[in-house]
Amino acid sequence: MRRSQHLHVAFLASVFVFFAPEETRGVVTGRSGKATLGERTTTTGASSDATAFAPPPSFPSTTSTSSVVDGTALPLFRINLDDPPRLRWEGVMRANKAAVRETMSDIFAKLPREVHAEVDKLVLDARGRLPSWVIEELTGVADVLDMSLADVVLVNLFFEITPFCTSIVAQSSESGGGKLLHARNLDFGFGVKRMSDDLRKIAIDVEFTRAGERVYVMTTFAGYVGAATGMRGGAFSITANEREMTGPVPVPNLLKSLLNLVNAIRTTDVIPVTWAIREVLEDETALTFEDAVGALSTRHMATQMYLTIAGVSFDEGVVLTLDRNKLLDTWRLNSTAGTWFLVQTNYDHWVREPAWDNRKKPAEKALRGVGSVAITPSSMYEDVLSLDPVLNQLTIYTTVVITADGAYESFVRECVTCAPIF
Numbered sequence: 475m476r477r478s479q480h481l482h483v484a485f486l487a488s489v490f491v492f493f494a495p496e497e498t499r500g501v502v503t504g505r506s507g508k509a510t511l512g513e514r515t516t517t518t519g520a521s522s523d524a525t526a527f528a529p530p531p532s533f534p535s536t537t538s539t540s541s542v543v544d545g546t547a548l549p550l551f552r553i554n555l556d557d558p559p560r561l562r563w564e565g566v567m568r569a570n571k572a573a574v575r576e577t578m579s580d581i582f583a584k585l586p587r588e589v590h591a592e593v594d595k596l597v598l599d600a601r602g603r604l605p606s607w608v609i610e611e612l613t614g615v616a617d618v619l620d621m622s623l624a625d626v627v628l629v630n631l632f633f634e635i636t637p638f639c640t641s642i643v644a645q646s647s648e649s650g651g652g653k654l655l656h657a658r659n660l661d662f663g664f665g666v667k668r669m670s671d672d673l674r675k676i677a678i679d680v681e682f683t684r685a686g687e688r689v690y691v692m693t694t695f696a697g698y699v700g701a702a703t704g705m706r707g708g709a710f711s712i713t714a715n716e717r718e719m720t721g722p723v724p725v726p727n728l729l730k731s732l733l734n735l736v737n738a739i740r741t742t743d744v745i746p747v748t749w750a751i752r753e754v755l756e757d758e759t760a761l762t763f764e765d766a767v768g769a770l771s772t773r774h775m776a777t778q779m780y781l782t783i784a785g786v787s788f789d790e791g792v793v794l795t796l797d798r799n800k801l802l803d804t805w806r807l808n809s810t811a812g813t814w815f816l817v818q819t820n821y822d823h824w825v826r827e828p829a830w831d832n833r834k835k836p837a838e839k840a841l842r843g844v845g846s847v848a849i850t851p852s853s854m855y856e857d858v859l860s861l862d863p864v865l866n867q868l869t870i871y872t873t874v875v876i877t878a879d880g881a882y883e884s885f886v887r888e889c890v891t892c893a894p895i896f
Protein backbone atom coordinates (compact mmCIF):
# COMPACT_ATOMS: atom_id res chain seq x y z
CA MET A 475 0.00 0.00 0.00
CA ARG A 476 2.67 2.42 1.03
CA ARG A 477 4.73 1.44 -1.94
CA SER A 478 1.97 2.15 -4.37
CA GLN A 479 1.25 5.52 -2.80
CA HIS A 480 4.88 6.41 -3.14
CA LEU A 481 4.80 5.22 -6.70
CA HIS A 482 1.74 7.28 -7.43
CA VAL A 483 3.54 10.43 -6.34
CA ALA A 484 6.56 9.51 -8.39
CA PHE A 485 4.31 8.99 -11.37
CA LEU A 486 2.61 12.32 -11.10
CA ALA A 487 5.93 14.05 -10.68
CA SER A 488 7.19 12.45 -13.84
CA VAL A 489 4.17 13.22 -15.92
CA PHE A 490 5.54 16.29 -17.54
CA VAL A 491 8.89 14.71 -18.21
CA PHE A 492 7.24 11.74 -19.79
CA PHE A 493 4.71 13.53 -21.89
CA ALA A 494 6.10 16.91 -22.70
CA PRO A 495 5.75 17.16 -26.47
CA GLU A 496 9.07 16.93 -28.18
CA GLU A 497 10.30 19.47 -30.62
CA THR A 498 9.42 18.52 -34.11
CA ARG A 499 12.25 16.96 -35.96
CA GLY A 500 13.18 18.72 -39.13
CA VAL A 501 13.38 15.65 -41.27
CA VAL A 502 10.60 13.32 -42.26
CA THR A 503 12.05 9.88 -42.25
CA GLY A 504 10.57 7.31 -44.54
CA ARG A 505 11.13 3.69 -43.98
CA SER A 506 13.30 1.75 -46.27
CA GLY A 507 11.83 -0.80 -48.60
CA LYS A 508 8.57 0.99 -49.41
CA ALA A 509 6.25 -1.65 -50.73
CA THR A 510 4.44 -1.21 -53.99
CA LEU A 511 0.70 -1.24 -53.47
CA GLY A 512 -0.77 -4.64 -53.95
CA GLU A 513 2.58 -6.32 -53.39
CA ARG A 514 2.65 -6.68 -49.68
CA THR A 515 5.55 -8.37 -48.05
CA THR A 516 4.38 -11.47 -46.25
CA THR A 517 6.48 -13.09 -43.61
CA THR A 518 5.50 -16.26 -41.89
CA GLY A 519 5.91 -17.30 -38.29
CA ALA A 520 8.04 -20.02 -36.79
CA SER A 521 6.84 -23.15 -38.48
CA SER A 522 4.50 -21.79 -41.13
CA ASP A 523 5.27 -22.54 -44.70
CA ALA A 524 6.25 -19.65 -46.89
CA THR A 525 3.53 -19.95 -49.48
CA ALA A 526 2.69 -16.78 -51.35
CA PHE A 527 -0.21 -14.83 -49.97
CA ALA A 528 -2.40 -13.02 -52.44
CA PRO A 529 -3.25 -9.62 -50.99
CA PRO A 530 -6.65 -8.03 -51.51
CA PRO A 531 -6.89 -5.28 -54.11
CA SER A 532 -5.71 -1.88 -52.95
CA PHE A 533 -7.20 1.52 -53.50
CA PRO A 534 -5.11 4.51 -52.42
CA SER A 535 -4.03 7.04 -53.04
CA THR A 536 -3.96 10.61 -54.00
CA THR A 537 -3.56 12.21 -50.61
CA SER A 538 -1.33 15.20 -50.98
CA THR A 539 1.13 15.08 -48.16
CA SER A 540 4.83 15.48 -48.39
CA SER A 541 5.42 12.06 -46.91
CA VAL A 542 6.77 9.25 -49.02
CA VAL A 543 5.33 6.53 -46.80
CA ASP A 544 1.76 7.82 -46.66
CA GLY A 545 -0.57 5.30 -48.26
CA THR A 546 1.93 2.46 -48.26
CA ALA A 547 0.34 -0.90 -47.46
CA LEU A 548 1.39 -2.28 -44.09
CA PRO A 549 3.58 -5.38 -44.24
CA LEU A 550 1.54 -8.52 -43.72
CA PHE A 551 2.75 -11.33 -41.49
CA ARG A 552 1.21 -14.72 -40.98
CA ILE A 553 1.01 -16.49 -37.65
CA ASN A 554 0.08 -20.13 -37.26
CA LEU A 555 -2.18 -20.64 -34.22
CA ASP A 556 -1.19 -24.29 -34.24
CA ASP A 557 2.29 -23.20 -33.16
CA PRO A 558 2.95 -23.04 -29.41
CA PRO A 559 2.19 -19.48 -28.24
CA ARG A 560 5.79 -18.92 -27.24
CA LEU A 561 6.99 -19.47 -30.82
CA ARG A 562 4.19 -17.73 -32.73
CA TRP A 563 5.69 -14.28 -32.94
CA GLU A 564 9.24 -15.38 -33.68
CA GLY A 565 9.17 -14.49 -37.38
CA VAL A 566 7.45 -11.16 -36.72
CA MET A 567 9.89 -10.23 -33.99
CA ARG A 568 12.99 -11.25 -35.92
CA ALA A 569 11.89 -9.07 -38.83
CA ASN A 570 11.16 -6.08 -36.57
CA LYS A 571 13.70 -6.52 -33.79
CA ALA A 572 15.80 -3.40 -34.30
CA ALA A 573 12.82 -1.09 -34.78
CA VAL A 574 10.95 -2.50 -31.78
CA ARG A 575 13.99 -2.21 -29.55
CA GLU A 576 14.36 1.40 -30.64
CA THR A 577 10.70 2.14 -29.92
CA MET A 578 10.94 0.58 -26.47
CA SER A 579 14.07 2.47 -25.59
CA ASP A 580 12.40 5.72 -26.71
CA ILE A 581 9.49 4.94 -24.38
CA PHE A 582 11.72 3.97 -21.49
CA ALA A 583 13.98 6.98 -21.98
CA LYS A 584 11.03 9.13 -20.89
CA LEU A 585 10.36 7.05 -17.80
CA PRO A 586 12.57 7.94 -14.81
CA ARG A 587 14.68 4.92 -13.93
CA GLU A 588 13.35 4.40 -10.41
CA VAL A 589 9.74 4.64 -11.63
CA HIS A 590 10.52 2.16 -14.36
CA ALA A 591 11.98 -0.29 -11.84
CA GLU A 592 8.95 0.06 -9.58
CA VAL A 593 6.51 -0.52 -12.41
CA ASP A 594 8.45 -3.55 -13.57
CA LYS A 595 8.07 -4.98 -10.05
CA LEU A 596 4.33 -4.35 -10.09
CA VAL A 597 4.04 -5.92 -13.52
CA LEU A 598 5.82 -9.05 -12.30
CA ASP A 599 3.47 -9.07 -9.32
CA ALA A 600 0.56 -9.19 -11.76
CA ARG A 601 2.07 -12.06 -13.71
CA GLY A 602 -0.10 -14.71 -12.09
CA ARG A 603 -3.23 -12.90 -13.26
CA LEU A 604 -2.33 -12.62 -16.91
CA PRO A 605 -3.87 -15.14 -19.32
CA SER A 606 -1.41 -17.94 -20.04
CA TRP A 607 -1.44 -17.26 -23.80
CA VAL A 608 -0.37 -13.70 -23.08
CA ILE A 609 2.49 -14.77 -20.80
CA GLU A 610 3.65 -17.34 -23.34
CA GLU A 611 3.45 -15.05 -26.36
CA LEU A 612 5.14 -12.17 -24.55
CA THR A 613 7.86 -14.49 -23.25
CA GLY A 614 8.50 -15.44 -26.87
CA VAL A 615 8.60 -11.76 -27.83
CA ALA A 616 11.03 -11.01 -24.99
CA ASP A 617 13.23 -13.97 -26.05
CA VAL A 618 13.75 -12.56 -29.54
CA LEU A 619 14.16 -8.97 -28.36
CA ASP A 620 16.65 -9.90 -25.60
CA MET A 621 14.56 -7.85 -23.19
CA SER A 622 12.93 -8.70 -19.89
CA LEU A 623 9.41 -10.06 -19.79
CA ALA A 624 8.45 -7.26 -17.39
CA ASP A 625 9.49 -4.61 -19.90
CA VAL A 626 7.62 -6.31 -22.71
CA VAL A 627 4.47 -6.61 -20.58
CA LEU A 628 4.84 -2.98 -19.51
CA VAL A 629 4.99 -1.74 -23.09
CA ASN A 630 1.96 -3.86 -23.99
CA LEU A 631 0.00 -2.29 -21.13
CA PHE A 632 1.23 1.15 -22.11
CA PHE A 633 -0.08 0.68 -25.65
CA GLU A 634 -3.40 -0.44 -24.20
CA ILE A 635 -4.08 2.96 -22.68
CA THR A 636 -2.85 5.43 -25.24
CA PRO A 637 -4.35 5.31 -28.73
CA PHE A 638 -6.49 8.17 -29.98
CA CYS A 639 -8.53 7.13 -32.94
CA THR A 640 -11.46 7.59 -35.22
CA SER A 641 -13.61 4.54 -35.94
CA ILE A 642 -16.46 4.51 -38.43
CA VAL A 643 -19.05 1.98 -39.37
CA ALA A 644 -21.15 2.94 -42.37
CA GLN A 645 -23.77 1.20 -44.39
CA SER A 646 -23.74 1.53 -48.13
CA SER A 647 -27.16 1.55 -49.72
CA GLU A 648 -25.52 0.36 -52.93
CA SER A 649 -25.79 -3.27 -54.04
CA GLY A 650 -29.26 -3.72 -52.59
CA GLY A 651 -28.05 -5.29 -49.38
CA GLY A 652 -26.43 -2.39 -47.60
CA LYS A 653 -22.83 -3.48 -47.40
CA LEU A 654 -21.16 -2.49 -44.19
CA LEU A 655 -17.89 -0.63 -44.28
CA HIS A 656 -15.85 -0.52 -41.15
CA ALA A 657 -12.85 1.77 -41.06
CA ARG A 658 -10.51 3.44 -38.67
CA ASN A 659 -7.61 5.80 -38.26
CA LEU A 660 -5.30 4.97 -35.41
CA ASP A 661 -3.74 8.07 -33.91
CA PHE A 662 -0.90 7.53 -31.51
CA GLY A 663 2.11 9.24 -30.10
CA PHE A 664 0.56 11.86 -27.80
CA GLY A 665 2.32 14.70 -29.54
CA VAL A 666 5.72 13.08 -29.47
CA LYS A 667 6.68 12.99 -33.10
CA ARG A 668 9.57 10.64 -32.60
CA MET A 669 7.22 8.06 -31.11
CA SER A 670 4.75 8.34 -33.98
CA ASP A 671 7.67 7.84 -36.36
CA ASP A 672 8.79 4.79 -34.38
CA LEU A 673 5.34 3.28 -34.53
CA ARG A 674 4.96 3.76 -38.28
CA LYS A 675 7.96 1.49 -38.70
CA ILE A 676 6.52 -1.35 -36.62
CA ALA A 677 2.84 -1.20 -37.64
CA ILE A 678 1.89 -4.51 -39.23
CA ASP A 679 -1.06 -6.59 -40.35
CA VAL A 680 -1.09 -10.12 -39.01
CA GLU A 681 -3.11 -12.98 -40.42
CA PHE A 682 -3.75 -15.82 -37.97
CA THR A 683 -4.33 -19.26 -39.39
CA ARG A 684 -5.45 -22.61 -38.04
CA ALA A 685 -4.86 -25.76 -40.07
CA GLY A 686 -3.79 -23.52 -42.92
CA GLU A 687 -7.03 -21.52 -43.01
CA ARG A 688 -7.33 -17.85 -42.15
CA VAL A 689 -9.17 -17.40 -38.85
CA TYR A 690 -8.79 -13.67 -38.40
CA VAL A 691 -6.59 -10.73 -39.24
CA MET A 692 -5.52 -7.82 -37.07
CA THR A 693 -3.43 -4.68 -37.23
CA THR A 694 -0.94 -4.10 -34.47
CA PHE A 695 2.58 -3.02 -33.61
CA ALA A 696 5.24 -5.72 -33.65
CA GLY A 697 5.55 -6.95 -30.06
CA TYR A 698 2.03 -5.87 -29.07
CA VAL A 699 -0.18 -8.95 -28.87
CA GLY A 700 -3.53 -7.29 -28.20
CA ALA A 701 -5.95 -6.49 -31.02
CA ALA A 702 -7.06 -2.86 -31.34
CA THR A 703 -8.20 -3.50 -34.93
CA GLY A 704 -9.28 -6.90 -36.21
CA MET A 705 -11.66 -8.88 -38.39
CA ARG A 706 -13.03 -12.39 -38.53
CA GLY A 707 -13.94 -12.46 -42.21
CA GLY A 708 -17.61 -13.22 -42.87
CA ALA A 709 -18.47 -12.70 -39.20
CA PHE A 710 -17.45 -9.46 -37.48
CA SER A 711 -14.82 -6.76 -37.22
CA ILE A 712 -13.83 -4.77 -34.15
CA THR A 713 -11.95 -1.53 -33.54
CA ALA A 714 -11.08 -0.17 -30.10
CA ASN A 715 -10.80 3.53 -29.24
CA GLU A 716 -9.48 4.86 -25.98
CA ARG A 717 -11.82 6.34 -23.40
CA GLU A 718 -9.26 7.26 -20.78
CA MET A 719 -8.75 10.84 -21.94
CA THR A 720 -11.62 12.29 -20.01
CA GLY A 721 -10.09 15.34 -18.37
CA PRO A 722 -10.21 18.85 -19.79
CA VAL A 723 -6.53 18.49 -20.62
CA PRO A 724 -6.08 14.80 -21.35
CA VAL A 725 -2.34 14.39 -21.46
CA PRO A 726 -1.49 14.08 -17.76
CA ASN A 727 -4.01 11.28 -17.31
CA LEU A 728 -1.87 8.82 -19.20
CA LEU A 729 0.49 7.76 -16.46
CA LYS A 730 -2.31 7.62 -13.96
CA SER A 731 -4.17 5.37 -16.37
CA LEU A 732 -1.16 3.11 -16.71
CA LEU A 733 -0.85 2.80 -12.94
CA ASN A 734 -4.59 2.18 -12.60
CA LEU A 735 -4.34 -0.51 -15.24
CA VAL A 736 -1.44 -2.33 -13.59
CA ASN A 737 -3.12 -2.15 -10.20
CA ALA A 738 -6.44 -3.36 -11.57
CA ILE A 739 -4.79 -6.36 -13.15
CA ARG A 740 -2.86 -7.15 -9.99
CA THR A 741 -5.85 -7.07 -7.73
CA THR A 742 -8.96 -8.03 -9.72
CA ASP A 743 -10.13 -10.31 -12.49
CA VAL A 744 -10.19 -7.62 -15.20
CA ILE A 745 -8.65 -8.13 -18.62
CA PRO A 746 -7.12 -5.51 -20.94
CA VAL A 747 -9.61 -4.79 -23.69
CA THR A 748 -7.34 -5.61 -26.61
CA TRP A 749 -6.62 -9.04 -25.12
CA ALA A 750 -10.35 -9.65 -24.75
CA ILE A 751 -10.78 -8.68 -28.41
CA ARG A 752 -8.17 -11.22 -29.45
CA GLU A 753 -9.92 -13.88 -27.44
CA VAL A 754 -13.19 -13.10 -29.23
CA LEU A 755 -11.51 -13.10 -32.66
CA GLU A 756 -9.99 -16.47 -31.80
CA ASP A 757 -13.05 -18.01 -30.15
CA GLU A 758 -14.47 -20.61 -32.48
CA THR A 759 -17.87 -20.38 -30.85
CA ALA A 760 -18.19 -16.62 -31.53
CA LEU A 761 -19.47 -16.79 -35.06
CA THR A 762 -21.73 -13.80 -35.52
CA PHE A 763 -21.90 -10.06 -34.96
CA GLU A 764 -24.25 -10.55 -31.99
CA ASP A 765 -21.89 -13.17 -30.50
CA ALA A 766 -19.07 -10.63 -30.57
CA VAL A 767 -21.27 -7.84 -29.19
CA GLY A 768 -22.50 -10.13 -26.41
CA ALA A 769 -19.04 -11.37 -25.48
CA LEU A 770 -17.50 -7.92 -25.35
CA SER A 771 -20.44 -6.37 -23.50
CA THR A 772 -20.06 -8.69 -20.55
CA ARG A 773 -16.30 -8.94 -19.83
CA HIS A 774 -14.76 -7.11 -16.92
CA MET A 775 -12.42 -4.77 -18.72
CA ALA A 776 -9.27 -3.24 -17.26
CA THR A 777 -9.65 0.07 -19.08
CA GLN A 778 -12.46 2.22 -20.40
CA MET A 779 -12.89 1.85 -24.11
CA TYR A 780 -15.15 2.42 -27.08
CA LEU A 781 -15.64 -0.65 -29.23
CA THR A 782 -16.96 -0.27 -32.75
CA ILE A 783 -18.21 -3.58 -34.11
CA ALA A 784 -19.49 -4.33 -37.59
CA GLY A 785 -21.13 -7.47 -38.88
CA VAL A 786 -22.18 -8.71 -42.28
CA SER A 787 -25.84 -7.84 -42.65
CA PHE A 788 -28.18 -4.93 -42.52
CA ASP A 789 -27.82 -2.60 -39.52
CA GLU A 790 -25.15 -4.76 -37.93
CA GLY A 791 -23.07 -1.87 -36.67
CA VAL A 792 -22.64 -0.73 -33.08
CA VAL A 793 -20.51 1.41 -30.80
CA LEU A 794 -20.24 0.10 -27.26
CA THR A 795 -19.14 2.55 -24.57
CA LEU A 796 -17.44 0.54 -21.86
CA ASP A 797 -16.68 1.68 -18.38
CA ARG A 798 -14.15 -0.43 -16.50
CA ASN A 799 -16.59 -2.96 -15.20
CA LYS A 800 -19.70 -2.42 -17.20
CA LEU A 801 -21.32 -1.49 -20.44
CA LEU A 802 -22.43 2.14 -20.30
CA ASP A 803 -24.09 2.61 -23.65
CA THR A 804 -25.01 0.82 -26.89
CA TRP A 805 -25.32 2.94 -30.03
CA ARG A 806 -26.54 1.14 -33.15
CA LEU A 807 -27.00 1.75 -36.82
CA ASN A 808 -30.68 2.12 -37.59
CA SER A 809 -31.66 2.48 -41.21
CA THR A 810 -35.31 3.03 -40.32
CA ALA A 811 -34.27 6.11 -38.41
CA GLY A 812 -31.84 7.16 -41.15
CA THR A 813 -28.75 6.38 -39.07
CA TRP A 814 -26.50 4.90 -41.75
CA PHE A 815 -23.17 5.64 -40.10
CA LEU A 816 -21.64 5.95 -36.65
CA VAL A 817 -18.46 7.92 -36.02
CA GLN A 818 -16.64 7.33 -32.77
CA THR A 819 -13.50 9.17 -31.68
CA ASN A 820 -12.34 9.38 -28.06
CA TYR A 821 -15.35 11.06 -26.46
CA ASP A 822 -18.78 9.79 -25.46
CA HIS A 823 -21.08 10.18 -28.45
CA TRP A 824 -23.71 11.94 -26.36
CA VAL A 825 -21.42 14.81 -25.34
CA ARG A 826 -19.91 17.58 -27.42
CA GLU A 827 -16.37 17.02 -28.65
CA PRO A 828 -13.81 19.43 -27.19
CA ALA A 829 -12.94 22.30 -29.50
CA TRP A 830 -9.24 21.41 -29.47
CA ASP A 831 -9.88 17.88 -30.68
CA ASN A 832 -12.94 17.72 -32.86
CA ARG A 833 -12.41 14.98 -35.40
CA LYS A 834 -15.97 13.72 -35.24
CA LYS A 835 -17.89 16.59 -36.84
CA PRO A 836 -15.60 16.82 -39.91
CA ALA A 837 -15.84 13.04 -40.38
CA GLU A 838 -19.63 13.13 -40.14
CA LYS A 839 -19.84 16.03 -42.55
CA ALA A 840 -17.60 14.21 -45.00
CA LEU A 841 -19.72 11.05 -44.79
CA ARG A 842 -22.89 13.05 -45.45
CA GLY A 843 -21.13 14.69 -48.36
CA VAL A 844 -20.24 11.35 -49.92
CA GLY A 845 -23.64 9.86 -49.09
CA SER A 846 -24.77 6.30 -48.52
CA VAL A 847 -25.11 5.54 -52.21
CA ALA A 848 -21.61 6.56 -53.23
CA ILE A 849 -19.68 5.37 -50.19
CA THR A 850 -17.03 2.78 -51.06
CA PRO A 851 -13.80 1.67 -49.40
CA SER A 852 -11.85 4.13 -51.51
CA SER A 853 -14.15 7.08 -50.76
CA MET A 854 -13.98 6.15 -47.09
CA TYR A 855 -10.21 6.31 -47.36
CA GLU A 856 -9.89 9.35 -49.62
CA ASP A 857 -12.78 11.58 -48.64
CA VAL A 858 -13.27 10.78 -44.96
CA LEU A 859 -10.20 9.28 -43.31
CA SER A 860 -7.74 11.40 -45.28
CA LEU A 861 -9.46 14.63 -44.28
CA ASP A 862 -7.56 16.92 -41.91
CA PRO A 863 -8.02 16.72 -38.86
CA VAL A 864 -9.56 13.23 -39.06
CA LEU A 865 -6.16 12.51 -40.55
CA ASN A 866 -3.68 14.29 -38.33
CA GLN A 867 -0.03 14.27 -37.43
CA LEU A 868 -0.55 11.45 -34.96
CA THR A 869 -2.28 9.12 -37.40
CA ILE A 870 -0.21 5.98 -37.79
CA TYR A 871 -2.43 3.80 -39.94
CA THR A 872 -5.78 3.59 -41.71
CA THR A 873 -7.63 0.29 -41.94
CA VAL A 874 -10.65 -0.26 -44.18
CA VAL A 875 -12.72 -3.41 -43.89
CA ILE A 876 -15.69 -5.01 -45.60
CA THR A 877 -16.37 -7.80 -43.16
CA ALA A 878 -18.91 -9.57 -45.35
CA ASP A 879 -16.26 -9.99 -48.05
CA GLY A 880 -13.38 -10.69 -45.68
CA ALA A 881 -11.64 -7.69 -47.27
CA TYR A 882 -9.15 -6.02 -44.95
CA GLU A 883 -6.54 -3.44 -45.85
CA SER A 884 -4.25 -1.24 -43.80
CA PHE A 885 -2.02 1.63 -44.86
CA VAL A 886 0.67 3.68 -43.20
CA ARG A 887 -0.38 7.29 -42.72
CA GLU A 888 1.89 10.24 -42.39
CA CYS A 889 0.51 13.70 -42.95
CA VAL A 890 3.10 16.28 -41.98
CA THR A 891 0.90 19.22 -42.97
CA CYS A 892 -2.17 18.08 -41.01
CA ALA A 893 -3.39 19.25 -37.60
CA PRO A 894 -1.10 18.28 -34.73
CA ILE A 895 -4.13 17.52 -32.46
CA PHE A 896 -2.05 18.61 -29.48
Ligand SMILES: *[C@@H]1O[C@H](CO)[C@@H](O)[C@H](O)[C@H]1NC(C)=O
Binds near residue numbers: 809810811
Ligand atom coordinates in the same frame (compact mmCIF):
# COMPACT_ATOMS: atom_id res chain seq x y z
C1 LIG B 1 -34.88 2.41 -35.11
O1 LIG B 1 -35.51 3.63 -35.14
C2 LIG B 1 -36.93 3.54 -35.15
C3 LIG B 1 -37.49 4.91 -35.45
O2 LIG B 1 -36.92 5.89 -34.63
C4 LIG B 1 -37.38 2.95 -33.83
O3 LIG B 1 -38.77 2.84 -33.78
C5 LIG B 1 -36.74 1.59 -33.65
O4 LIG B 1 -37.04 1.08 -32.39
C6 LIG B 1 -35.24 1.67 -33.84
N1 LIG B 1 -34.70 0.32 -33.90
C7 LIG B 1 -33.77 -0.10 -33.07
C8 LIG B 1 -33.28 -1.49 -33.27
O5 LIG B 1 -33.29 0.60 -32.20
